[in-house]
Amino acid sequence: MNHWKERRQAQQGRDWVRVYGKAHNQKCRASLASHLSEGEIAALPIYNQNIGSIASARRIFLLGILLVFLVGTVSAQVPDNLPDVTAISLEDLMNLNVTSVSKRTQKLADAAAAIFVITQEDIRRSGATCIPEALRMVPGLEVARIDMNKWAISSRGFNGRFANKLLVLIDGRSVYTPLFSGVYWNMQDVMLEDVDRIEVIRGPGATLWGANAVNGVINIITKSAKSTQSGIMTAGAETEERASGRLRYGGKLDDNTYYRAYAKYFKWDPSVDATRRKASDGWDALRGGFRMEWTPLGADSLTLQGDLYHSNYGETLTVPSLTPPYSSTFSNNGNFSGGNFLGRWNHAFSSSSTSLQMYYDKTDIAAGSLLTDHQGIYDIDFQHDVRAGESQQLVWGIGYRSIRDRNVSSSSVSLQRDQLSLNQFSAFVQDEVGLFDKRLRITLGSKFEHNDFTGFEVEPNARFLWTLSPRQSLWSAISRAVRTPAQTEEDIRLNSAIIPPGISPAAGPLPTLVAVFGNRQFKSENLLAYELGYRVKATSSFSTNVAAFYNNYHNLLSAELGTPFLETNPAPIHIVAPLVAGNKMRGGTYGIEWFADWRVIPKWKLSGSYSYLQMNIRKDKDSLDPTSDNPNGTSPRHQFYLRSSIDLPKNFEQDLIVRFVDRLPSLNVPSYHSLDAHLGWRPVAALEFSVGGQNLLNNRHLEFIPDFINTSPTEVKRTFYGTITWRF
Amino acid sequence: MTRQLGLAIATICMSLHLSLPANAQTLDSSDSSEYLIKAGFIYNFAKFVGWPTTAFAQPNSPIVIGIFGNDPFGAILDRIVNEKKIDGRGFVVKRLKWGKDLKDCNILFISSSEKAHFQEVIQIVKGMPVLTIGETPNFARRGGIINFTLEDSKVRFEVNIEAARQADLNISSRLLSLARIVQEDVAYGRKTQ
Numbered sequence: 001m002n003h004w005k006e007r008r009q010a011q012q013g014r015d016w017v018r019v020y021g022k023a024h025n026q027k028c029r030a031s032l033a034s035h036l037s038e039g040e041i042a043a044l045p046i047y048n049q050n051i052g053s054i055a056s057a058r059r060i061f062l063l064g065i066l067l068v069f070l071v072g073t074v075s076a077q078v079p080d081n082l083p084d085v086t087a088i089s090l091e092d093l094m095n096l097n098v099t100s101v102s103k104r105t106q107k108l109a110d111a112a113a114a115i116f117v118i119t120q121e122d123i124r125r126s127g128a129t130c131i132p133e134a135l136r137m138v139p140g141l142e143v144a145r146i147d148m149n150k151w152a153i154s155s156r157g158f159n160g161r162f163a164n165k166l167l168v169l170i171d172g173r174s175v176y177t178p179l180f181s182g183v184y185w186n187m188q189d190v191m192l193e194d195v196d197r198i199e200v201i202r203g204p205g206a207t208l209w210g211a212n213a214v215n216g217v218i219n220i221i222t223k224s225a226k227s228t229q230s231g232i233m234t235a236g237a238e239t240e241e242r243a244s245g246r247l248r249y250g251g252k253l254d255d256n257t258y259y260r261a262y263a264k265y266f267k268w269d270p271s272v273d274a275t276r277r278k279a280s281d282g283w284d285a286l287r288g289g290f291r292m293e294w295t296p297l298g299a300d301s302l303t304l305q306g307d308l309y310h311s312n313y314g315e316t317l318t319v320p321s322l323t324p325p326y327s328s329t330f331s332n333n334g335n336f337s338g339g340n341f342l343g344r345w346n347h348a349f350s351s352s353s354t355s356l357q358m359y360y361d362k363t364d365i366a367a368g369s370l371l372t373d374h375q376g377i378y379d380i381d382f383q384h385d386v387r388a389g390e391s392q393q394l395v396w397g398i399g400y401r402s403i404r405d406r407n408v409s410s411s412s413v414s415l416q417r418d419q420l421s422l423n424q425f426s427a428f429v430q431d432e433v434g435l436f437d438k439r440l441r442i443t444l445g446s447k448f449e450h451n452d453f454t455g456f457e458v459e460p461n462a463r464f465l466w467t468l469s470p471r472q473s474l475w476s477a478i479s480r481a482v483r484t485p486a487q488t489e490e491d492i493r494l495n496s497a498i499i500p501p502g503i504s505p506a507a508g509p510l511p512t513l514v515a516v517f518g519n520r521q522f523k524s525e526n527l528l529a530y531e532l533g534y535r536v537k538a539t540s541s542f543s544t545n546v547a548a549f550y551n552n553y554h555n556l557l558s559a560e561l562g563t564p565f566l567e568t569n570p571a572p573i574h575i576v577a578p579l580v581a582g583n584k585m586r587g588g589t590y591g592i593e594w595f596a597d598w599r600v601i602p603k604w605k606l607s608g609s610y611s612y613l614q615m616n617i618r619k620d621k622d623s624l625d626p627t628s629d630n631p632n633g634t635s636p637r638h639q640f641y642l643r644s645s646i647d648l649p650k651n652f653e654q655d656l657i658v659r660f661v662d663r664l665p666s667l668n669v670p671s672y673h674s675l676d677a678h679l680g681w682r683p684v685a686a687l688e689f690s691v692g693g694q695n696l697l698n699n700r701h702l703e704f705i706p707d708f709i710n711t712s713p714t715e716v717k718r719t720f721y722g723t724i725t726w727r728f
Numbered sequence: 729m730t731r732q733l734g735l736a737i738a739t740i741c742m743s744l745h746l747s748l749p750a751n752a753q754t755l756d757s758s759d760s761s762e763y764l765i766k767a768g769f770i771y772n773f774a775k776f777v778g779w780p781t782t783a784f785a786q787p788n789s790p791i792v793i794g795i796f797g798n799d800p801f802g803a804i805l806d807r808i809v810n811e812k813k814i815d816g817r818g819f820v821v822k823r824l825k826w827g828k829d830l831k832d833c834n835i836l837f838i839s840s841s842e843k844a845h846f847q848e849v850i851q852i853v854k855g856m857p858v859l860t861i862g863e864t865p866n867f868a869r870r871g872g873i874i875n876f877t878l879e880d881s882k883v884r885f886e887v888n889i890e891a892a893r894q895a896d897l898n899i900s901s902r903l904l905s906l907a908r909i910v911q912e913d914v915a916y917g918r919k920t921q
Contacts, residue, residue: 085768086812090776090906093768094884 084540112443112463112475113205114140114533114547114593118198120223125645125655127678127692127721128192129236129244129266131220132185136659137643138200139609140593141216142635144661144704147281147714148268149313151185152704155202155216156551157589157615157635160707165214165483165525167205171222171305173342173359176212178403178422179373181486186313187336187363188220189287191248191262193232193725196223202593203549204529206459206481207445210399210426214481214527215551224303225250225258225291236723242268256296263288270314271714272700279714280331285311299348306341316712317369319412319495322511322574326498329712332368352386370709371415372408377401391434395445399426405487411570413709416491416518425450441465453485454524471538477531482524489557489581492518494708499577512575513567516559516708519581528552544596549589556585556617558625584625587617608642633666634707653680655692667705673697674716688725695719763801765883766863766876767808773859773874774835775814778898783834783857790818796830796849797839799823835859838872846872857896869913873897877908886910 085093116138128134132151136143142159144152154163164181167174168188175188198220205213228250236244243266250260267284289307317332342359361377383397401424407415430445446460461479468474488494499512529552535545562578591613598606615632619625640660647653655678663671678692695701700715774791791814793805809819824830826845830852836859838846843864850860850871860872867875868888873895875886887907892899 085764085808086771088768090769090772090903093765093772094882094906 112441112465112477112533114202114531114549116200116202116595118200120193120195120197123192123195123198125653125678125680126657127655127676127690127694129242129721130192131188131190131198134192134198135200135218137641137657138202139595139641140202140591140611140613140639141200142639145716146704146706147279147315147711148271149186149281149283149315150706150711152706153183153185154635155200156549156591157613158215158631159635159704161704162708164486165212166216166218167209167213168218168220169209170220171342172344172357173340173361174379175361177363177375178377178405178487179375180488181212181483184336184363184365186283186285186311187309187338189264189285189309190220190222190307191246191264191289193234193246194222194228194248194260194262196221196227202547203477203531204459204461204479204481204527207428207430207447207461207479210428210447211449211451211457211459211482211484211524214483214525222291225260225293226252226295228260229258231728232725233728234723234725236721238719238721242266242719242721257292257294259290259292261288261290271717273316273712273714274702279712280314280316280333281714283311283313285309287311301346303344304342306339308337308339310337311335315368318710318712319369320498320513322498322513322570322572324500326500326511330369332370332711334366334368334370336363336365336367338363352384354385355381355383357381357383369410369412371410371413374406376404388431391438393432394429395431396429397427400424401426412495414493415487416493420487420491422452422487424452439467441467449484451484453490453522457482457484457524472536473534475531475533475535477529479529479531480526481529482526484524485522488518489522490518490520492516496579496708496710498574510566510573510575512564512577514577514579517562517578517580522557522581523555523583525553525555525557525583527554541599542597544594546592546594548592551589553588553617554586555583556587558582558584558619558623559627560584561624561626579625579627582623582625584620584623585617586620587615587630589613589615589617603647605645606643607645609640611639613637629666631666634664636662636664636671638662651682653682654678655680661703664704669702669704672701672703674701686727688723688727690723690725691721693718693720762878762883763804764808767801767805769876769883769885770805770835770837770861771809771812773861773903774819776900776903777859777892778900779834779857779859780896784817788816788818790820791835792833793819793821793835793837794824794830794833795821795837795839796824796826797842800839831856831858833858835861838862838864838867840864846870853895855894859895859897860891866913868910871912874907875910884908888912 118134118137122137123134126134126137132143132145132153135141135153140155142152142154144159146152146161150161152159152161152163153166154160155166158165162180162182166183167176168183169175170188170190175183177184198218201217203216205217209217228248229252231249232247234244234246244264245266246262246264248260248262250258252258265284265286268282270279270282273279287307287309289305291303291305293301293303295301312333312335314331314333316329318327318329320326321328338361340359340361342357344355344357346355347353358380361379363373363375365371365373379399379401381397381399383395386394388394403422405420407418409415409418426447426449428445428447430443432441432443434441441464443463446458449457449459451457459480459482461477463475463477465473465475494516495513496516497514499514501509501511530550531547532549533545533547535543537543559579560582562580564575564577567574567576591611593609593611595609596607600606613635614637615630615635617630617632638660639662642658644656645653646655657676659674661672663669674694675696676692676694677696678690680688680690682688695716695718698718700717702713702715705713770793793809795801795805806821809821812819822833824833824836830836830849834857836849836853838849838860840863842849846862846864846867847870853860854871859874861874861876862868862872863876868886868891871888871891873888873891877884877886885907886909887899887904888910889899889904890912
């Protein structure tokens with residue numbers, strides 16, 4: 001019973017995070033929460049890096065409430081807005097720091113950024129079985145499933161399978177692949193029960209996180225080993241023959257050393273294609289990992305963690321061929337495997353703290369008839385946070401990243417250099433100053449980076465936060481961000497289509513092969529972003545926030561038609577029409593994202609969001625790009641999300657989620673509604689049953705058409721699932 | 729899971745603590761936060777302690793919290809438990825004076841202002857289903873049931889299980905798992921008997 005109560009209460013907390021979060025300005029890979037709330041949250045993330053990222057955002061929020069309260073109480077005896085400490089669990093109360101709370105009251109502030117936090121509770125109750133499904137609840141984020149094992153996920157436009165303007169981190173480790181400057185979503189997985197929270201910043205985060213945090217940052221933060229000191233076993237099955245099993249166990253070696261280890265496996269059967277035939281997009285994955293924390297008494301903490309995985313997947317691939325029928329479509333099977341190992345050391349001084357993080361991340365991809373790629377990334381990062389007086393906080397850091405790549409080309413995809421070694425150096429500094437009794441907080445900072453493709457890059461930002469009252473704040477930001485070139489934009493040759501003989505008058509009797517080429521002169525794409533936001537906690541049960549942005553892009557990727565040439569190998573002789581990577585697109589995008597949260601009665605919560613996006617991207621006048629279109633057509637203009645969460649008697653809980661995603665006109669993907677339902681029952685604390693259905697409103701719907709690589713999209717079907725979770 | 733989350737928070741807070749500069753320039757609102765946190769604890773104690781049915785006149789009788797001595801909570805406790813319910817019971821907060829019926833409550837908070845007299849108070853409610861809560865060193869060792877302590881600026885609590893048993897109170901294992909369990913001070917116990 002109490003479990004349920006607390007969950008519900010904990011959820012209330014999250015909203016506070018959003019409402020009263022603060023831009024912490026510390027760069028903290030492990031957690032955007034540093035952007036969240038000052039007091040508690042702010043500091044938390046940073047140390048999350050060390051000890052482990054743990055904070056349950058919701059509770060932290062309650063801590064946030066405390067701050068708010070304390071701010072209010074400096075002069076008054078008992079403020080009107082007393083925080084609801086009854087919603088804080090015993091465990092959390094035990095760890096509230098009496099003096100620290102009051103110290104931090106001076107620095108209450110919000111995040112000067114559009115932040116959304118997905119809590120463990122949100123994930124559990126949504127029925128999400130993988131990270132992309134959980135991300136569907138973020139206001140304004142575009143999440144589309146291409147087939148069973150591929151997603152297109154983006155923030156504020158430019159969506160695609162190879163979307164390249166979103167930075168994703170898992171426990172401080174960037175999972176952005178240098179191959180195409182995007183994320184292989186099917187390789188990113190964690191034990192979802194161990195996720196503490198997922199923090200999503202829409203808008204640039206480049207000053208803290210560096211190049212490629214252009215339109216957003218997603219930070220997936222797992223709990224600390226110390227907070228997962230028990231076993232959990234989950235088995236689930238779905239119609240459409242998805243099956244999965246997960247096991248985690250945590251323990252301690254001594255009072256200062258905690259560990260956990262997990263293993264999970266799932267197998268998803270193929271979906272259906274547009275003709276309702278079974279496709280070949282099945283997928284299975286086996287994954288395991290561990291996390292260990294050593295916190296000797298004193299100011300140091302050490303975290304070690306790692307994962308290993310192997311996965312097999314299928315897809316229906318179409319590649320051009322030089323002989324009739326000029327293309328071949330077949331079932332392409334691939335696999336990938338990899339592993340990572342991360343170590344983080346944190347040390348606290350009297351008025352500052354340092355963090356040193358190192359990791360190695362290895363990825364091996366054998367994409368069947370496409371590319372085979374082996375990549376190893378070494379990354380080392382140092383960060384120093386200094387509290388410079390009462391109203392000033394300085395943070396700086398340096399980093400180095402080394403990427404080693406080996407690849408084997410195929411007949412349809414090749415990279416010019418089959419071995420490549422890249423080095424990136426970076427440094428950043430950011431200062432936050434409070435003015436007018438800290439009602440106005442100004443954050444100024446910049447990142448300086450050097451990469452082997454484009455040399456130096458500078459990414460400054462300025463953020464302003466005006467705390468109108470403990471319940472209301474207004475923020476704005478101006479930032480510059482760059483998206484540095486990917487290996488493919490420099491080196492690729494991708495044979496994308498054949499124009500049969502006779503169709504192109506210029507080619508005469510020869511077939512014409514349209515191929516995409518990389519360009520060593522490709523420059524970074526860059527963005528100047530203007531953002532404005534407002535948050536209010538109108539009553540104790542209703543809060544809302546809205547963010548608006550105008551983004552101005554330059555040097556966006558275009559595909560410039562080059563001079564055609566004859567190619568004799570492979571036979572038969574053919575003409576190649578090259579489309580060469582160029583930087584000849586530019587333009588503006590603007591939009592608005594609104595979120596509201598209403599606890600109608602204590603046991604019933606409604607939350608909803610609406611987002612609007614408009615993109616006006618155009619080719620430069622001298623562009624010879626015959627293909628690129630205004631990407632407006634590949635992102636939904638309107639998105640709507642509504643969720644109802646009810647705690648029922650007898651330890652039942654029930655959730656309903658309705659989503660609307662607008663059509664994608666240039667992909668001919670119609671708009672869709674979806675309804676997901678979830679019913680959970682926890683008869684005893686150790687056992688939980690959950691059943692639900694996804695996409696209940698229609699038999700199936702299409703969500704996206706892939707770009708560049710011509711794989712066949714499949715439809716998202718109506719599914720029902722059941723899960724049993726046992727905690728021991 | 730709740731426990732795991734809690735531990736997570738614990739770790740966070742610990743790290744938070746580490747991160748804080750040892751800066752002496754604090755606001756003097758620390759008292760407020762201390763008693764706000766303690767109010768949160770008291771609410772949780774009510775949640776995790778089972779009273780015998782005889783302790784309440786009716787199933788929906790409120791849980792009466794008595795405060796004895798100088799009230800460090802001000803209006804905080806009243807506000808925190810206002811309109812809160814546990815298993816159908818609301819709360820009533822009373823300030824008790826010496827001589828007034830100290831037995832007329834379910835939870836009795838004995839302020840540190842009464843540290844010289846707490847043993848007498850405990851004697852008065854001995855054998856009654858009253859959850860005594862103190863904030864004085866050795867309160868629990870000398871017959872009190874729960875005692876708040878401050879460690880590293882954090883609020884902790886001790887539980888005297890034997891005293892709870894004598895009061896016919898059932899303390900949940902969850903609460904006990906977070907408490908420091910203390911034994912009755914044997915020498916003291918003999919003296920009183």
